[in-house]
Amino acid sequence: MAIRRWLMGGLAVCAMTASVWARPGTVMMRDGGSYQGDITEAEDGKVVVKVHNVDMRIDRRDIAGITYVDDAAGDFKKKLAALGPKDVKGRLDLADAALAQRQYDWAKQAAQSALDIDPNSKEATDFLMMVRRQQELERAPKAGEPKSQPGGDPLLPDAPGTTKPPAGAVEHKQLTADDVNTIKQFELGGEENTFRVNLTNDVRRRFVTKDGQGTLAEFSALPVQKQARYILTRAPEMRNDVRITSDPISMGLFKTRVQPAILAGCATTACHGGTGAGNFVLITPADSEPATYTNFYILTQYVKNLDKAGKAQAQMIDRTAPTKSLLLQYSLPNDAADLHHPDVPNYRPPFRNVADPRYKAISDWLTGSLNPATPDYGIKFTPPSGTSPDASGTTKPAGK
Numbered sequence: 001m002a003i004r005r006w007l008m009g010g011l012a013v014c015a016m017t018a019s020v021w022a023r024p025g026t027v028m029m030r031d032g033g034s035y036q037g038d039i040t041e042a043e044d045g046k047v048v049v050k051v052h053n054v055d056m057r058i059d060r061r062d063i064a065g066i067t068y069v070d071d072a073a074g075d076f077k078k079k080l081a082a083l084g085p086k087d088v089k090g091r092l093d094l095a096d097a098a099l100a101q102r103q104y105d106w107a108k109q110a111a112q113s114a115l116d117i118d119p120n121s122k123e124a125t126d127f128l129m130m131v132r133r134q135q136e137l138e139r140a141p142k143a144g145e146p147k148s149q150p151g152g153d154p155l156l157p158d159a160p161g162t163t164k165p166p167a168g169a170v171e172h173k174q175l176t177a178d179d180v181n182t183i184k185q186f187e188l189g190g191e192e193n194t195f196r197v198n199l200t201n202d203v204r205r206r207f208v209t210k211d212g213q214g215t216l217a218e219f220s221a222l223p224v225q226k227q228a229r230y231i232l233t234r235a236p237e238m239r240n241d242v243r244i245t246s247d248p249i250s251m252g253l254f255k256t257r258v259q260p261a262i263l264a265g266c267a268t269t270a271c272h273g274g275t276g277a278g279n280f281v282l283i284t285p286a287d288s289e290p291a292t293y294t295n296f297y298i299l300t301q302y303v304k305n306l307d308k309a310g311k312a313q314a315q316m317i318d319r320t321a322p323t324k325s326l327l328l329q330y331s332l333p334n335d336a337a338d339l340h341h342p343d344v345p346n347y348r349p350p351f352r353n354v355a356d357p358r359y360k361a362i363s364d365w366l367t368g369s370l371n372p373a374t375p376d377y378g379i380k381f382t383p384p385s386g387t388s389p390d391a392s393g394t395t396k397p398a399g400k
Helices: 069-082 088-100 104-117 122-139 177-187 203-211 216-220 224-234 236-241 249-265 289-301 357-368
Strands: 023-029 034-041 046-051 054-059 063-068 197-199 242-244 303-305 313-315
Touching (some): 034 054, 034 063, 069 104, 088 122, 177 249, 197 224, 203 224, 203 236
Antiparallel strands (some): 034 046
């Protein structure tokens, strides 16, 4: 397809006449992603969301719905007030819905209300820890900024933001910036068109010269996201000069919903975050982009032999059969799981059943957000192991 053909539909520039009134809220995309920021609905069928001081223009047809903070606040209060005085599950469901909107204060309020009813509720306690940990992750200083001490939350003794990992945690190498960029490229959804990208080292000119199907001016006039996809598809040897600077939708959900649940449930220093973790170790606290993407990579590479010959295996993240993923199976009690977590002292499944909101969040991510094909990242990185023998009996992760 010639570059001139690519221009069809891609070069039309519409003058945007937008209302001057922007309201904070959340835009929910039809593909399951979401964007939170100041929202302006324009007259040309676009919606503008200011995210970290960057204006993102989204076609109204790609949006499933918009929830404004002021409207949502009243709705949340009404729903909470309407719950029965002993309805723990209803409060946790409401907390989970608030978390999906990144309304952390509301999520904590609903979860705390559930805990007030049932002080022994492990689900409510774990949920509060997960929300607070996620808040700490988002407040963590960026690279080059000084890190502050934790806020002293009694439910979060190992909060991110400390200068050293918690006592007993494993320190190990993390993925490089190039590795992180590679994962972002492979995990972009096929329909994503709002990701941020920088094209470096004169890669446009080099691509057009190699491709030979149009002029540099024509190619440069395309939306930068289209430019990036053409380079990645037709000149993969140039992919390192295509720098994705935002999280793909699937990775944004991993960062905000999946990883916090994992870290709260199984990556404590007494489990898979410490020196007794054997051949499956996660980084905790995961308070940086390299740490988060390293944890994701470790999860994608981990396999367990189900027989001595190694002919039957189970993956931590199984994209072809998501419900068989060990990430889900090991989170359930034995009577609710097909594959049982190894029998180790003091292990408690983090989820009670498949109706647990946190289970559903991970299940939805596996089945609806991740690309279905297992990518070969080509990353040369050996996932770490703890210093103690492998208490879980699992194999080493399948590193490249």
